[in-house]
């Protein structure tokens with residue numbers, strides 16, 4: 001492995017571990033769920049073990065897994081829902097990172113008759129293409145289940161899973177963290193409207209066009225990643241010596 005590849009590999013390990021801990025702190029991950037991300041070279045990706053605590057995940061504990069699902073580096077067993085990550089990464093060459101979590105607010109929108117999660121807040125423009133719901137409520141353990149889930153996701157960036165959870169995909173680990181925060185904010189906003197008894201008034205097609213005109217995704221992701229990493233360090237969620245501060 002060249003020193004450049006090694007440096008990228010180490011950075012990705014720190015990003016996955018930090019994002020996982022921050023997502024726990026934000027109430028988006030808990031005792032289960034996981035973040036995966038591709039490694040340079042195109043043959044492997046990083047994912048945590050099934051057993052390691054999401055709240056105390058360490059970069060060196062992450063497993064290197066190939067696209068057959070075989071662990072090529074690291075100790076411990078892959079998560080039970082590895083097939084979800086594996087099949088989405090195989091089906092979506094445009095995606096670098098995958099989050100699977102059991103966000104309560106996301107699950108709520110798979111359990112309300114006649115209610116669909118709409119785009120309410122400006123940042124939800126990310127899911128303009130649609131937020132489908134995967135009909136299989138069971139854990140995604142088998143390759144064929146993972147492939148079916150990847151088909152439900154299609155070319156979209158978010159997939160609700162009936163009575164189970166959420167899958168998000170993005171171009172990087174920081175982008176995935178930011179998307180997860182905004183997904184939760186948007187679901188919260190719609191739930192507040194429903195709970196108030198009012199009728200939701202989602203963003204219109206014209207409004208989405210306006211939002212897209214001013215969208216600065218890369219800048220926004222950098223800003224929020226910096227905020228969450230620094231806050232994580234301050235609150236002792238993320239160790240300060242992982243080389244992530246001041247990014």
Ligand SMILES: [Zn+2]
Pocket residue numbers: 081100101102139140164165
């Ligand atoms: Zn799950």
